[in-house]
Amino acid sequence: xxxxxxxxxxxxxxxxxxxxxxxxxxxxxxxxxxxxxxxxxxxxxxxxxxxxxxxxxxxxxxxxxxxxxxxxxxxxxxxxxxxxxxxxxxxxxxxxxxxxxxxxxxxxxxxxxxxxxxxxxxxxxxxxxxxxxxxxxxxxxxxxxxxxxxxxxxxxxxxxxxxxxxxxxxxxxxxxxxxxxxxxxxxxxxxxxxxxxxxxxxxxxxxxxxxxxxxxxxxxxxxxxxxxxxxxxxxxxxxxxxxxxxxxxxxxxxxxxxxxxxxxxxxxxxxxxxxxxxxxxxxxxxxxxxxxxxxxxxxxxxxx
Amino acid sequence: xxxxxxxxxxxxxxxxxxxxxxxxxxxxxxxxxxxxxxxxxxxxxxxxxxxxxxxxxxxxxxxxxxxxxxxxxxxxxxxxxxxxxxxxxxxxxxxxxxxxxxxxxxxxxxxxxxxxxxxxxxxxxxxxxxxxxxxxxxxxxxxxxxxxxxxxxxxxxxxxxxxxxxxxxxxxxxxxxxxxxxxxxxxxxxxxxxxxxxxxxxxxxxxxxxxxxxxxxxxxxxxxxxxxxxxxxxxxxxxxxxxxxxxxxxxxxxxxxxxxxxxxxxxxxxxxxxxxxxxxxxxxxxxxxxxxxxxxxxxxxxxxxxxxxxxxxxxxxxxxxxxxxxxxxxxxxxxxxxxxxxxxxxxxxxxxxxxxxxxxxxxxxxxxxxxxxxxxxxxxxxxxxxxxxxxxxxxxxxxxxxxxxxxxxxxxxxxxxxxxxxxxxxxxxxxxxxxxxxxxxxxxxxxxxxxxxxxxxxxxxxxxxxxxxxxxxxxxxxxxxxxxxxxxxxxxxxxxxxxxxxxxxxxxxxxxxxxxxxxxxxxxxxxxxxxxxxxxxxxxxxxxxxxxxxxxxxxxxxxxxxxxxxxxxxxxxxxxxxxxxxxxxxxxxxxxxxxxxxxxxxxxxxxxxxxxxxxxxxxxxxxxxxxxxxxxxxxxxxxxxxxx
Numbered sequence: 001x002x003x004x005x006x007x008x009x010x011x012x013x014x015x016x017x018x019x020x021x022x023x024x025x026x027x028x029x030x031x032x033x034x035x036x037x038x039x040x041x042x043x044x045x046x047x048x049x050x051x052x053x054x055x056x057x058x059x060x061x062x063x064x065x066x067x068x069x070x071x072x073x074x075x076x077x078x079x080x081x082x083x084x085x086x087x088x089x090x091x092x093x094x095x096x097x098x099x100x101x102x103x104x105x106x107x108x109x110x111x112x113x114x115x116x117x118x119x120x121x122x123x124x125x126x127x128x129x130x131x132x133x134x135x136x137x138x139x140x141x142x143x144x145x146x147x148x149x150x151x152x153x154x155x156x157x158x159x160x161x162x163x164x165x166x167x168x169x170x171x172x173x174x175x176x177x178x179x180x181x182x183x184x185x186x187x188x189x190x191x192x193x194x195x196x197x198x199x200x201x202x203x204x205x206x207x208x209x210x211x212x213x214x215x216x217x218x219x220x221x222x223x224x225x226x227x228x229x230x231x232x233x234x235x236x237x238x239x240x241x242x243x244x245x246x247x248x249x250x251x252x253x254x255x256x257x258x259x260x261x262x263x264x265x266x267x268x269x270x271x272x273x274x275x276x277x278x279x280x281x282x283x284x285x286x287x288x289x290x291x292x293x294x295x296x297x298x299x300x301x302x303x304x
Numbered sequence: 305x306x307x308x309x310x311x312x313x314x315x316x317x318x319x320x321x322x323x324x325x326x327x328x329x330x331x332x333x334x335x336x337x338x339x340x341x342x343x344x345x346x347x348x349x350x351x352x353x354x355x356x357x358x359x360x361x362x363x364x365x366x367x368x369x370x371x372x373x374x375x376x377x378x379x380x381x382x383x384x385x386x387x388x389x390x391x392x393x394x395x396x397x398x399x400x401x402x403x404x405x406x407x408x409x410x411x412x413x414x415x416x417x418x419x420x421x422x423x424x425x426x427x428x429x430x431x432x433x434x435x436x437x438x439x440x441x442x443x444x445x446x447x448x449x450x451x452x453x454x455x456x457x458x459x460x461x462x463x464x465x466x467x468x469x470x471x472x473x474x475x476x477x478x479x480x481x482x483x484x485x486x487x488x489x490x491x492x493x494x495x496x497x498x499x500x501x502x503x504x505x506x507x508x509x510x511x512x513x514x515x516x517x518x519x520x521x522x523x524x525x526x527x528x529x530x531x532x533x534x535x536x537x538x539x540x541x542x543x544x545x546x547x548x549x550x551x552x553x554x555x556x557x558x559x560x561x562x563x564x565x566x567x568x569x570x571x572x573x574x575x576x577x578x579x580x581x582x583x584x585x586x587x588x589x590x591x592x593x594x595x596x597x598x599x600x601x602x603x604x605x606x607x608x609x610x611x612x613x614x615x616x617x618x619x620x621x622x623x624x625x626x627x628x629x630x631x632x633x634x635x636x637x638x639x640x641x642x643x644x645x646x647x648x649x650x651x652x653x654x655x656x657x658x659x660x661x662x663x664x665x666x667x668x669x670x671x672x673x674x675x676x677x678x679x680x681x682x683x684x685x686x687x688x689x690x691x692x693x694x695x696x697x698x699x700x701x702x703x704x705x706x707x708x709x710x711x712x713x714x715x716x717x718x719x720x721x722x723x724x725x726x727x728x729x730x731x732x733x734x735x736x737x738x739x740x741x742x743x744x745x746x747x748x749x750x751x752x753x754x755x756x757x758x759x760x761x762x763x764x765x766x767x768x769x770x771x772x773x774x775x776x777x778x779x780x781x782x783x784x785x786x787x788x789x790x791x792x793x794x795x796x797x798x799x800x801x802x803x804x805x806x807x808x809x810x811x812x813x814x815x816x817x818x819x820x821x822x823x824x825x826x827x828x829x830x831x832x833x834x835x836x837x838x839x840x841x842x843x844x845x846x847x848x849x850x851x852x853x854x855x856x857x858x859x860x861x862x863x864x865x866x867x868x869x870x871x872x873x874x875x876x877x878x879x880x881x882x883x884x885x886x887x888x889x890x891x892x893x894x895x896x897x898x899x900x901x902x903x904x905x906x907x908x909x910x911x912x913x914x915x916x917x918x919x920x921x922x923x924x925x926x927x928x929x930x931x932x933x934x935x936x937x938x939x940x941x942x943x944x945x946x947x948x
Contacts, residue, residue: 008549009615011337011418020617021576024561028630028671052605053574053617057566139409146408166738167432167654169439170727171576172668176736190420192411198332272325 012199016049019187021171022150023053023134026185027060029175030132034091034125037063037083039075040251041207042136042188044082045196048205049187050134051086058087064133066124067094068116070105070253072229074208082206093124105255106234112253122158125182132175132183140192150189156180197271210248211270213262217241224258249274335413338546341422341437341470343461344447349478352516353447354423357523357538358412407437416542431687431701432654434464435741439727442547443472445537450483450513454496459504460687462497466504467650467703467743469723472544473501473509476537480529481515487531504690512537551614555639556580556588557717557725559670560632564619572603572619573628575671578724580636582620583611587637590628591715596637597624631672633715633725641725644747645713651678651706653698655732655739661697662829664863665739667710669728675711675866676730677833680826682706698740707748711866719743733859734913766846770804774843775940776868777850780861780915781878782907783893784885786924786932787852790878793933794940795850803941805848808835813853823904829860836864843872848940856906858913876936877918882907884925 009017026033035050037043050059063083083090098115105112125133139146149165151173166174175183188196200207217228219239226233228241233255235241246259247270264273320328344350410421422437424430438444444465448458465473475497483489494511501509512521513532520526523538535543557578564572582588582599589596602609603619612618620634628634635641653659659678667676681704683692698704719726730740767774777794779787788809798805814821818834821827832855839849855861865873885907886894897905904910915921920939922932 008336008546008552009613010333011335012333014337014615017576017615017617021561024574024617025671028562054562054564055605055619056570056572056603057564140411146410167436167741169436169729169738169741170723171440172670172727172729174668174729174731174736174738176666176731178736190409190411192413192418194332194413195418198329201329202333268325268329271329272321275321275328 012195012202015191015195016052016199018171018190019046019049020053022173022185022187023050023059025173026132026134026175026183027054030183032128032130033061033132033134034064034128034130035059035061035088035134036121036136037065037079037090038136038251039065039071039079039082039208040136041196041200041211042138044205044207045191045199046134046136046188047082047086048203061134062089062091064091064093064124064128064130066117066120067092068112068120068253069094069099070112070116070232070255072208072210072227072251072254072257074210075251078206078208091124091128093120093127095120095123104232105253112256116253125158130182131177132185134185134187136188137186138191138193138196139186139189148186148189150186151175152184152186153177154182154184158182160184193274194271197267197274201267201271208251210251213245213247213265213269215243216246216259218244218246218259225261226257227254227259229254331415335416335418336546337418337420338443338541338544339420339422339441340443340445340541341424341434341441341465342445342447343424343434343465344457344478349449349516350423350447353445353476353478353514353522354410354421356516356519357419357421358410407433414538414542419541430460431464431652431703434461435468435652435654438465438468438470439723439741441468441470443474443541443544444470445474445476447476447478448493448497450477450479450489450493453493454500456688458497459500459690462501462506463504463685463687463690466506467652469719469743471547473506474537474540475509475511477511477513478516480513480520480526481518485513485520485526485528487529490532510534510540512540551579552581554579554614554722556582556586556634556636557641557722558582558618558620558634559672559724560628560630560634561671563629570621571625572601572621573634574617574619575634576617577612577614578670579614579722581611581613584608588622588634589637589640590626591633591635591640592643592713593627593632594643595626595628597622597626599623631670633670633672635715641715641717641722642747643713643715645710646748647708647710647716648745648748649706649708649728650719650743650745651681651698651704651730652741653700653702653704653739654741655737656700657732657735657739658700659698659740660829661826662833663826663857663859664711664733666731666733667708667728667742668731669714669716669744670725672714674714675863677709678730679707679709705745708742708744716744716747718746720745733862734857763844763846766844768846770846772803772846772848772941773872774846775848775872775874776839776843776864777848777874777876777936777940778855778861778864779850779852779876779878780855780918781880782882782885782912783854783905784888784890785878785880786929787854787878789929790922790932790936791850791852793929794936797933797937798848798941801937801941803848804846805850806842807850807852808839808842810851810853823902823910825857825904825910828856828904832857832860832864836860836867839864840867843868854906854912856910856912858915861915874919874940875915876920876922877915878922878924878932879914880924 054060065079080090095116103112103115137145147162149168152160153166154160177183218225219228219241225246244261245263247262247264248257248259251257262273264270342350342354408423410423412419422441424433424437446458446461448454477490477493490513512534513529514521514537520528521536523536525536557580558575559578560573560575562574564574584599584602586599588599599620600623601621602612661680662677664675664677667674681695681698684695684702684704686693695704717725726744728742729738730742732739779791781787791807795805795807813835818831821831835851835853839851842849861875889895896902897908906912920936
């Protein structure tokens with residue numbers, strides 16, 4: 001019998017090892033995997049884990065950003081750099097139909113998300129023939145996520161059927177599928193928001209500066225604090241951008257993402273604020289505010 | 305009594321967070337992780353308990369709590385009080401029907417540990433869901449209602465927890481508030497449970513009297529049960545030994561997931577260490593080949609390691625250039641696992657379609673995927689009475705003992721010793737569904753005593769002598785489609801061309817080799833399996849073999865294809881639509897089938913799965929049998945022969 005002097009693994013070490021295992025299983029068994037990359041903090045952690053999983057080789061799949069053209073400028077700045085640092089090809093898909101129809105978050109509400117994100121994602125996966133797509137979703141984010149498998153099977157029309165999920169036993173993932181079908185894979189399923197932050201701190205992972213507090217031009221609208229990121233922002237009569245010290249807990253399309261007033265400018269301060277706050281991270285997202293089961297419905301239609 | 309959940313208490317975070325965040329983070333960096341499962345029947349208060357654990361460990365944010373409060377008033381079952389079940393039942397269908405459909409995973413943390421809870425439903429699909437949740441758990445909390453004591457469900461859940469090998473069992477006697485916090489009631493239930501637990505091989509468990517509703521003995525000690533001196537549930541969860549730490553003390557094993565070859569100078573074997581530890585310079589053996597080497601480097605992104613242990617995902621390089629690929633096991637050289645291809649195993653059937661004994665399924669164990677056939681179960685276990693019952697197959701949620709034969713040897717360990725090397729899943733080849741969870745018990749001796757005879761005249765030598773490439777021409781199609789007719793013509797032409805061939809005909813084989821077989825699905829599968837094996841031996845002898853069998857299932861045709869080297873199996877689809885075949889009715893069989901005289905008739909009362917991409921497709925409405933035979937000979941031997 002061998003004895004070991006090294007201490008037992010901590011929860012972050014176990015989460016990291018499990019995620020790396022998942023990334024490698026997909027790379028070994030899928031024909032054309034791809035990693036969805038949204039430039040957020042979860043994406044940053046997932047990309048970092050991919051670099052670790054395949055080191056010294058670069059991750060053997062491209063990154064795909066399903067772009068709505070309405071992300072924060074700081075996100076576009078980090079996107080290309082992160083892909084280059086990882087030695088990976090970056091694919092950007094913008095739904096040409098949404099582009100032609102001028103779909104935007106100011107005029108089109110839910111249609112904006114449907115066309116740019118859900119339809120855009122399906123188009124991109126079909127266009128490149130990807131059969132497995134990594135996503136950075138976590139089970140602690142939302143109730144229907146808590147019920148989703150790590151390997152989430154999708155029909156040829158990208159539908160998720162929560163009643164037909166494959167049982168997931170031990171660390172054995174069934175990756176077999178028929179032509180046209182695909183699998184969404186969530187390597188961060190068992191991570192919580194706090195784990196993500198702790199890991200970013202421990203590993204020194206670069207994230208978009210918008211997560212840290214700084215004075216930024218803002219307007220208050222419908223109970224949300226919105227950042228005026230470029231001159232496409234339509235000011236309503238009487239609205240005047242005001243500089244406030246703000247930061248973001250979650251990042252999406254800038255006109256749909258609420259900021260929080262904050263002075264937290266370092267990672268420990270951000271984590272401290274997160275631990276002291278009394279609201280969940282998704283509270284700042286306009287997209288989640290419909291009915292209770294809205295995320296589940298979106299997912300059934302092919303949303304990530 | 306602890307705080308009533310109906311009146312949400314203020315959100316009070318750890319004081320260290322506000323005072324010294326760096327100290328807090330340093331402390332939290334070193335937390336361990338425990339995975340557990342909760343089980344109990346619908347009304348035992350399982351969801352309430354989980355809601356409690358989340359709530360009392362401050363994992364519920366205000367916006368979630370206010371959504372929960374409004375949901376509770378709208379669709380809750382607790383009157384004006386918070387219904388914690390709504391916190392965990394997240395799917396629309398679950399909320400509508402007030403039931404739990406599937407396993408959900410929840411997270412919470414204490415200053416000592418982080419927890420992942422598999423919340424498994426108590427409803428009909430119990431076995432399947434419980435096994436799923438339990439397969440990754442270190443501990444099971446089995447809830448019983450203090451008023452009801454040990455019930456059938458208690459026994460069932462305990463049995464399943466034991467089956468999956470969970471070492472830590474907690475008997476949580478819930479609703480103590482409803483029996484007046486009575487110690488004698490608690491003691492009686494524990495005694496009752498102990499007798500049963502011993503019977504099924506659980507030798508130790510921890511019993512805790514609780515009230516999920518009031519929070520007694522969950523996080524805080526109950527003031528109403530002074531007589532109880534043991535730990536609270538949370539304290540127990542915080543301090544119990546974790547299995548992963550035990551794994552580290554076992555011999556080294558790592559399944560190879562991925563061979564990392566970024567350039568010609570680097571060849572690394574990536575995987576997650578299943579058990580034991582490894583250091584640079586340690587001797588290893590690769591299984592099933594048995595080749596040995598030593599570890600040269602342990603490569604990680606953060607720099608090389610001197611040693612690594614169970615649970616870590618690493619990349620190893622070896623001192624020698626030995627053959628090693630995905631699916632192989634790298635093991636301690638002096639203490640390697642066994643290799644075998646026939647096993648005794650326990651199966652939990654997870655699919656609505658029952659087991660077809662004799663059919664080949666994909667078996668995935670660790671990083672190895674092989675083809676495996678399952679024999680008819682010796683018995684199934686009634687999880688309600690724990691009695692063994694005679695059985696011929698396994699249905700959804702059945703548990704049975706069976707023999708499994710894999711198409712090549714695999715490295716394994718008994719499940720009792722290793723979940724990683726002893727737990728497997730079966731996958732249906734056609735539907736791709738995960739149909740069973742399995743646990744290897746031991747290798748069958750007979751497999752170890754029958755070795756392949758090393759033959760000196762090889763199949764290549766046989767083929768060379770005959771001056772041809774062996775092939776198996778597999779004709780498939782409905783009864784009366786013209787398979788035998790066309791196969792006969794093909795063989796005559798091959799013979800005339802000086803080729804060495806043999807035709808195995810369906811009817812002829814059933815007169816001898818397979819006369820013990822009927823026409824049910826299981827017998828049809830066995831019929832094809834035997835023919836496949838015979839045909840394979842004949843191709844080993846260098847022959848071009850022709851077979852004419854309906855062979856209705858894709859899975860079996862694919863199985864035979866997998867027996868032969870690439871390109872030697874030629875699937876020939878004799879495509880005659882049912883109405884045409886029925887019109888011809890050469891042997892008068894369709895008439896009999898239609899009148900019900902022949903049960904299980906392919907195309908009438910039994911399915912035919914046509915090839916999707918046959919190697920050769922013959923449409924008999926467009927070609928005469930002679931034209932078809934010409935086309936096949938030309939494709940197979942590349943020679944056009946004039947009609948004889």
